[in-house]
Amino acid sequence: MLLGIPRRGATLAARLAEAIAEVEGVHVPTGSLDVTMYRDDLRLQPIRAAAPTQIPPAGIDDAVVVLVDDVLFHGRTVRAALDAIGDLGRPRAVRLAVLIDRGHRELPIRADHVGKNLPTALSERVQVSLVEDDGVDEVRIADAADASEVTP
Amino acid sequence: MRHLLSAADLDRDQALTILETAAQMHEVQHREVKKLPALRGRTVVNLFFEDSTRTRSSFEIAGKWLSADVINISAKGSSVSKGESLRDTVTTVAAMGIDGMVIRHHASGAPAQVADWIDAVVVNAGDGTHEHPTQALLDAYSISRRIGDLAGKHVVIAGDLTHSRVVRSNLLLLKTLGAQVTLVAPPTLMPSGVAAWSEAAGFATTYDFDAVLPDADAVMMLRVQKERMSGGYFPTPREYTVGYGLTRQRLKLLSPNAVIAHPGPMNRGLEITADAADEARSLILDQVSAGVAVRMSVLYHLLGGAQ
Numbered sequence: 001m002l003l004g005i006p007r008r009g010a011t012l013a014a015r016l017a018e019a020i021a022e023v024e025g026v027h028v029p030t031g032s033l034d035v036t037m038y039r040d041d042l043r044l045q046p047i048r049a050a051a052p053t054q055i056p057p058a059g060i061d062d063a064v065v066v067l068v069d070d071v072l073f074h075g076r077t078v079r080a081a082l083d084a085i086g087d088l089g090r091p092r093a094v095r096l097a098v099l100i101d102r103g104h105r106e107l108p109i110r111a112d113h114v115g116k117n118l119p120t121a122l123s124e125r126v127q128v129s130l131v132e133d134d135g136v137d138e139v140r141i142a143d144a145a146d147a148s149e150v151t152p
Numbered sequence: 153m154r155h156l157l158s159a160a161d162l163d164r165d166q167a168l169t170i171l172e173t174a175a176q177m178h179e180v181q182h183r184e185v186k187k188l189p190a191l192r193g194r195t196v197v198n199l200f201f202e203d204s205t206r207t208r209s210s211f212e213i214a215g216k217w218l219s220a221d222v223i224n225i226s227a228k229g230s231s232v233s234k235g236e237s238l239r240d241t242v243t244t245v246a247a248m249g250i251d252g253m254v255i256r257h258h259a260s261g262a263p264a265q266v267a268d269w270i271d272a273v274v275v276n277a278g279d280g281t282h283e284h285p286t287q288a289l290l291d292a293y294s295i296s297r298r299i300g301d302l303a304g305k306h307v308v309i310a311g312d313l314t315h316s317r318v319v320r321s322n323l324l325l326l327k328t329l330g331a332q333v334t335l336v337a338p339p340t341l342m343p344s345g346v347a348a349w350s351e352a353a354g355f356a357t358t359y360d361f362d363a364v365l366p367d368a369d370a371v372m373m374l375r376v377q378k379e380r381m382s383g384g385y386f387p388t389p390r391e392y393t394v395g396y397g398l399t400r401q402r403l404k405l406l407s408p409n410a411v412i413a414h415p416g417p418m419n420r421g422l423e424i425t426a427d428a429a430d431e432a433r434s435l436i437l438d439q440v441s442a443g444v445a446v447r448m449s450v451l452y453h454l455l456g457g458a459q
């Protein structure tokens with residue numbers, strides 16, 4: 001089962017499911033998992049609206065759940081997602097797939113599947129854009145001032 | 153937005169954000185573990201000076217499902233019955249270090265006054281004949297779930313307009329959301345000065361319920377508040393039903409796609425017949441289940457982020 005973390009993780013999960021169906025001919029249940037309520041920085045930031053959580057009807061009990069997100073950075077979003085999964089059921093295993101791993105982990109979390117390892121400085125920002133959400137597929141590393149394109 | 157005292161505190165974006173978050177909260181209601189950690193370590197006090205079942209219990213459940221610690225205080229059985237003033241009661245409770253206070257009071261404006269006295273976030277859960285903003289939010293939520301975006305939709309609100317706090321909040325919120333509103337009441341229950349008010353706020357009023365029904369996308373029936381009916385507002389209950397009740401005959405005037413709402417508790421047979429309350433177009437049970445989701449969303453937006 002693929003569970004994307006909104007917004008872009010959910011989009012990526014849908015794309016992965018499509019690609020798996022094309023290559024393997026297998027239909028993987030796909031959903032989205034909002035982690036806003038589980039964030040540890042909730043009360044340090046201005047309020048954010050919750051995004052949809054859609055769990056496939058079969059539930060996550062005994063499934064192998066692959067979490068999908070766009071960028072893996074501190075690992076705090078993934079920690080929040082693990083807590084959210086704990087409230088939804090008991091999967092057989094949880095794995096993590098990310099498009100970009102930019103390093104700088106603050107928690108003992110690693111990805112099982114990585115699209116690209118992207119060494120970055122802490123001061124830089126990594127911005128993933130996807131056609132479905134932003135109208136274009138690109139990954140940008142941005143300083144405060146300039147922005148340079150990495151992978152079109 | 154620091155407090156929620158009036159439906160007018162919300163601009164269109166804020167209202168839509170709260171309704172959108174409520175939809176996500178609604179989904180939690182169907183989970184096995186109905187708990188989100190968003191308000192862990194926060195304390196919310198429900199201070200109710202008037203009787204209430206659904207509002208108080210839904211605020212309590214909403215707070216608990218968000219992991220806040222919730223304490224209920226009602227006027228009966230508290231120091232209020234020993235003669236303590238409102239100010240002393242709320243400042244005493246606030247001094248215990250609470251983060252939020254949900255307050256219902258029989259005096260219009262009491263929550264706004266309380267917000268001046270204490271540091272905690274204040275949510276108006278109904279004050280006198282003034283406002284009841286979370287009810288308006290859950291009405292808007294239930295109606296829009298069924299008939300879509302409220303912009304341009306025609307909502308008819310019928311019943312005891314004079315004593316209803318629900319109608320004031322609903323009017324403000326529905327205007328914010330772009331709906332067209334018509335108020336219906338017998339002349340005795342139409343608030344005095346409504347003409348000037350309706351002109352300024354941009355809604356219509358009428359005494360003729362039948363005339364506006366065919367064009368309505370939603371009909372909201374208000375409760376006849378028997379406890380406030382000592383003034384001889386109508387000769388007999390039967391006469392009220394004939395003129396302003398949602399009867400079987402009136403149901404036929406209503407479009408098949410229109411929905412029926414009632415904030416509860418209902419007086420079946422008075423302002424709404426069983427046929428109307430229990431039919432498929434009725435949102436009444438949806439409204440109750442939406443109550444928890446909408447109040448979760450409100451508590452989350454007021455207490456969840458950086459203060």
